[in-house]
Amino acid sequence: MNSGQPSDSEEPLREEESDENRCSSRPSSPQAGRGGAGTQSSWRLEAAADGGTGSGGRGSSACDSLFAWICRRTVRRGPFVDPARDHYRTMTRLYSSMSPATDSVNLSTQTHGAVFNLEYSPDGSVLTVACEQTEVLLFDPVSSRHIKTLVEAHEDCVNNIRFLDNRLFATCSDDTTIALWDLRKLNSKVCSLHGHASWVKNIEYDTHTRLLVTSGFDGNVITWDTNRFTEDGCPHKKFFHTRYLMRMRLTPDCSKMLISTSSGYLLILHDLDLTQSLEVGSYRILRARRAPLSTGSSAGSRSGGSCHTIDSKTHPHREGLSPRNSLEVLTPEIPGERDRGNCITSLQLHPKGWATLLRCSSNMDDQEWTCVYEFQEGAPPRPPVSPRCSLRLTHYIEEANVGRGYIKELCFSPDGRLICSPYGYGVRLLAFDEHCAELSDCMPVRTALLREIRSIYSHSDVVLTSKFSPTHCQFASGCLSGRVALYQPHF
Numbered sequence: 001m002n003s004g005q006p007s008d009s010e011e012p013l014r015e016e017e018s019d020e021n022r023c024s025s026r027p028s029s030p031q032a033g034r035g036g037a038g039t040q041s042s043w044r045l046e047a048a049a050d051g052g053t054g055s056g057g058r059g060s061s062a063c064d065s066l067f068a069w070i071c072r073r074t075v076r077r078g079p080f081v082d083p084a085r086d087h088y089r090t091m092t093r094l095y096s097s098m099s100p101a102t103d104s105v106n107l108s109t110q111t112h113g114a115v116f117n118l119e120y121s122p123d124g125s126v127l128t129v130a131c132e133q134t135e136v137l138l139f140d141p142v143s144s145r146h147i148k149t150l151v152e153a154h155e156d157c158v159n160n161i162r163f164l165d166n167r168l169f170a171t172c173s174d175d176t177t178i179a180l181w182d183l184r185k186l187n188s189k190v191c192s193l194h195g196h197a198s199w200v201k202n203i204e205y206d207t208h209t210r211l212l213v214t215s216g217f218d219g220n221v222i223t224w225d226t227n228r229f230t231e232d233g234c235p236h237k238k239f240f241h242t243r244y245l246m247r248m249r250l251t252p253d254c255s256k257m258l259i260s261t262s263s264g265y266l267l268i269l270h271d272l273d274l275t276q277s278l279e280v281g282s283y284r285i286l287r288a289r290r291a292p293l294s295t296g297s298s299a300g301s302r303s304g305g306s307c308h309t310i311d312s313k314t315h316p317h318r319e320g321l322s323p324r325n326s327l328e329v330l331t332p333e334i335p336g337e338r339d340r341g342n343c344i345t346s347l348q349l350h351p352k353g354w355a356t357l358l359r360c361s362s363n364m365d366d367q368e369w370t371c372v373y374e375f376q377e378g379a380p381p382r383p384p385v386s387p388r389c390s391l392r393l394t395h396y397i398e399e400a401n402v403g404r405g406y407i408k409e410l411c412f413s414p415d416g417r418l419i420c421s422p423y424g425y426g427v428r429l430l431a432f433d434e435h436c437a438e439l440s441d442c443m444p445v446r447t448a449l450l451r452e453i454r455s456i457y458s459h460s461d462v463v464l465t466s467k468f469s470p471t472h473c474q475f476a477s478g479c480l481s482g483r484v485a486l487y488q489p490h491f
Helices: 011-019 030-035 037-049 062-076 083-096 283-289 298-302
Strands: 098-100 115-120 127-131 136-140 145-150 158-163 168-173 177-182 191-194 200-206 211-216 220-225 236-241 245-250 257-261 266-270 305-310 326-332 342-349 355-362 368-375 391-399 418-423 426-431 451-456 463-468 475-479 484-489
Touching (some): 083 451, 098 451, 115 463, 115 475, 127 158, 168 200, 168 211, 211 245, 220 245, 245 342, 257 342, 326 391, 355 391, 368 418, 391 418, 418 475, 426 463, 426 475
Parallel strands (some): 158 200
Antiparallel strands (some): 098 484, 115 127, 127 136, 158 168, 177 191, 211 220, 220 236, 245 257, 257 266, 266 326, 342 355, 368 391, 418 426, 463 475, 475 484
């Protein structure tokens, strides 16, 4: 979709009419995704037929009419047409036309420093920004309006933000603390949590047990019982410890915990039970007990790296079930780095729990890669592979290693079809194929390259973080100099 006038040709309308009689919708080509004028024209023609246009009609805005049109098209499709495919065909064109919103150019202040993390509220109504200089910024992402600045939210860098629900969120900092906040009362913290001995780097939340889970550079993963918090904090205990810990994530169903390390190891805790602590010794013992697969075996090459599974002796086998918190230690395969060490700097998970997304750097910090690893158990249908490893490298792409020493946080779109990756002074949207298909629909037999859908350079400094809105066709990025950019379809 471009900013020019819509085409006068009626070809787009004829294409939409013919779709009604086809048994399946035809995936759009990359050219169709980038052109966009025909899509805009057909939208206006159909919107006019329905009695509402972007500029008048019932008074709705162009954006509202557009998404209403998408909804109507999905609902009115015939029984032989896949509504989801038709919907994502349109969304692909929208994402291909993403451009920085003009009113987000100066979405920053003069005091807060680099942007380390971005997080939307679950309903998409608030965008929070974690800043280097102790501040947390809150914006309305639809209007790009600044809502509030939490001055001195912490005593050091704010590293990560996590929403527990639509009003409560948690922040963590290099001052070793975690803070709970309520959107309805932002003048003061709900409480501060003390328990880490070093920088706290990320926060997760188990919606089943309502346990807050944090990890830091002290190597500890700590759980906090938010069911019993007071102004003085809440009960907590150390769940796990390992050396060189970088990032920790929970799968969407909270059945697994993944931990990345600066020494290139990826730890997976299966059948997760956060109510019990896992005592397995030091990271050095884990590394010594790791048993790599034999070099050159087909199973090893397709499983994405060597691995070894260690069952926790703390929790005995339950009758008919595997032990809780079984630990698996992996060395994920990195393209071009099979014989050298590497650092896993960023760790994200597919919103449906099918795959994990890693940003890895070489041991010399001269190269970086974005890699997608499929979960072998519980994943979509795939060719048979070795049962001894949970991950298989499916897609990757080399990244520009601009801004060495800084971690670049990437993310999945809410539907899992797109990846937003910091790329130098901008971002680029990556997909599994040129049609932005589901991972399950384009699973390669051999490792494939991620496809670049669009690159946008909108910053004057290195981009450090990115995030998709959970509800709107929008994403955001933040850079080293402190500016936040919002991206929306450009009409």
